[in-house]
Amino acid sequence: MFRVRPLPAAPLLLACLLAMGHPAAAAETTAETAADTPPVSPSPYSFTIEPYGYLPWAHVDTSIRGFDSTTVVCPGQLLNALEFGVAARASAEVNRTGLLVDMAYYRLGNQLSQTGRRGLLTGTAELTSLNGTYDIALRHRFGAREAATGQPGAWTVIPYAGARILQAQLDVAAQLRGPRGFGFEKVGSLERTWTQPLVGTEASVFLTRDLRLFARGDIGGFGLGGARDLSGNAQVGLGYALGGNTAVNLSWRYLGIDWSNGNNRSTGFSSQQSGIEAGFKVFF
Numbered sequence: 001m002f003r004v005r006p007l008p009a010a011p012l013l014l015a016c017l018l019a020m021g022h023p024a025a026a027a028e029t030t031a032e033t034a035a036d037t038p039p040v041s042p043s044p045y046s047f048t049i050e051p052y053g054y055l056p057w058a059h060v061d062t063s064i065r066g067f068d069s070t071t072v073v074c075p076g077q078l079l080n081a082l083e084f085g086v087a088a089r090a091s092a093e094v095n096r097t098g099l100l101v102d103m104a105y106y107r108l109g110n111q112l113s114q115t116g117r118r119g120l121l122t123g124t125a126e127l128t129s130l131n132g133t134y135d136i137a138l139r140h141r142f143g144a145r146e147a148a149t150g151q152p153g154a155w156t157v158i159p160y161a162g163a164r165i166l167q168a169q170l171d172v173a174a175q176l177r178g179p180r181g182f183g184f185e186k187v188g189s190l191e192r193t194w195t196q197p198l199v200g201t202e203a204s205v206f207l208t209r210d211l212r213l214f215a216r217g218d219i220g221g222f223g224l225g226g227a228r229d230l231s232g233n234a235q236v237g238l239g240y241a242l243g244g245n246t247a248v249n250l251s252w253r254y255l256g257i258d259w260s261n262g263n264n265r266s267t268g269f270s271s272q273q274s275g276i277e278a279g280f281k282v283f284f
Contacts, residue, residue, distance in 0.1 A: 046098075046145055047284040049090040054104070054253060055079065056275025062113075062127060062170050064188030066265035069125045069172050071113040075275055081108045089279075093141065100160050102135040105167075115174055125187075130169040131271075133231075133255075135218075137162025137198055148241040148283050150206040157203045164198040164220040164231060166257065170269060190267055192259075196220035196231060210241040214249070227262025231255075235277065249279040 055075040062069050073081070087104035106129075113125040139160035146156055170190045200218025207213055215236040221229040237251020253275065260268030 044095045046093045047091065048146055048281060049088065049284075050249065050279045050281040051088045052249070052277055052279030053085075054087060054255075054273075054275065054277045056253070056255070056273035059272045060127065060129075061270040062172060062190065063260070063266050063268050064170070064172055064190050065267055067115070067172065067174075067188050069113040069115050069127060069174070071111050071127045073111055077111065078108070081111050083107045083109050089135075091139065091146075093139075093145075096141045098139055098141070100135070100137045100139045100158075100162070103133070105132045106130070113172070125172055125174040128171045128173075130167070132165075132167035132193075134165040134167075135162065135198060136165075137200070146204070146283060148239075148243065148245050148247040148281075149209050150212070152206050152208055155203070155205040157201065159199075159201045160218075161197075161199045164196045165193065166196065166231065166259075167193045168257075168259075168269065190269060194225045194229075194259075196225060196229065197222060200233070204239070212239045212247075213237075214239055214251070221259075226259050226268070227266075228258050228260040228268065230259075231257045237277070239281065245283045247281045247283075249277075249281055251277050251279075253277045 055078065057075060058071070058073050058078060060071040062071070085104075085106040087106075089100070089102035091100050092098050108129045108131075110126045110128055113127045115125045137160040139158050141156060141158045143156040144150060144154045168190060169192075171186060172188050173185060174187045198218055198220040200216065202214070202216040204212050204214035213236075217234045218232070220231040223229050233253070233255050235251050235253040237249055237253075239247045239249045241247045255271075255273045257269070257271045259270075260266050
């Protein structure tokens with residue numbers, strides 16, 4: 001004669017609860033699973049890229065072997081004279097230290113100028129120019145990682161130091177009096193590429209989840225590349241998130257460059273630009 005031995009009560013009850021999907025058992029199982037799963041650490045790598053356009057009011061004084069000309073143009077005139085232009089900045093970061101790159105290249109056609117001399121000159125001249133500004137610097141971040149969205153009050157400060165490469169090619173043609181009347185003739189050109197030391201800082205703070213205030217400023221040259229050798233950049237604006245990893249930036253920017261070789265018949269130029277910059281920034 002066979003005797004049926006009863007199963008232990010506790011294991012039987014646990015099996016029933018699991019089979020029925022009892023909330024208490026499911027919660028206990030989930031808690032144990034979460035406790036056994038290690039937290040996911042954020043990636044130490046981050047990247048940004050921002051194509052942008054800069055359309056300023058510009059005042060350019062050019063001196064080529066003692067011949068002076070002054071060019072003052074508004075954004076509309078610059079846009080009409082623009083033959084080619086490209087500009088973008090990018091960054092790469094490991095933990096908090098990384099690299100910043102900012103490159104801009106523009107080629108402008110004839111822009112009406114005024115000369116500083118008379119005599120055979122009418123006082124009218126034309127300036128054609130090719131300009132490039134290429135910044136590369138090491139940076140270190142304090143505060144929150146750069147992102148399209150963030151908690152209100154979250155801030156980021158990033159000082160940087162490196163080099164600025166400047167490229168300038170300026171051709172000046174003046175309107176001269178001749179036997180057949182007036183005509184433009186080339187009176188001089190300046191072609192120079194040089195490197196400046198560069199230091200600066202950029203910062204941002206979130207005003208709302210999607211809206212942030214940002215600013216940037218730097219200085220380069222410090223008189224090391226000529227009798228005058230200085231450049232400066234200042235920028236302040238707002239960025240608004242278009243999605244989880246993209247934002248549009250709108251800012252007011254000033255960019256100044258001043259260089260001269262200091263000779264008796266000096267060659268050099270001074271450029272003062274200020275205007276609106278618009279960019280599209282992507283965060284990775």
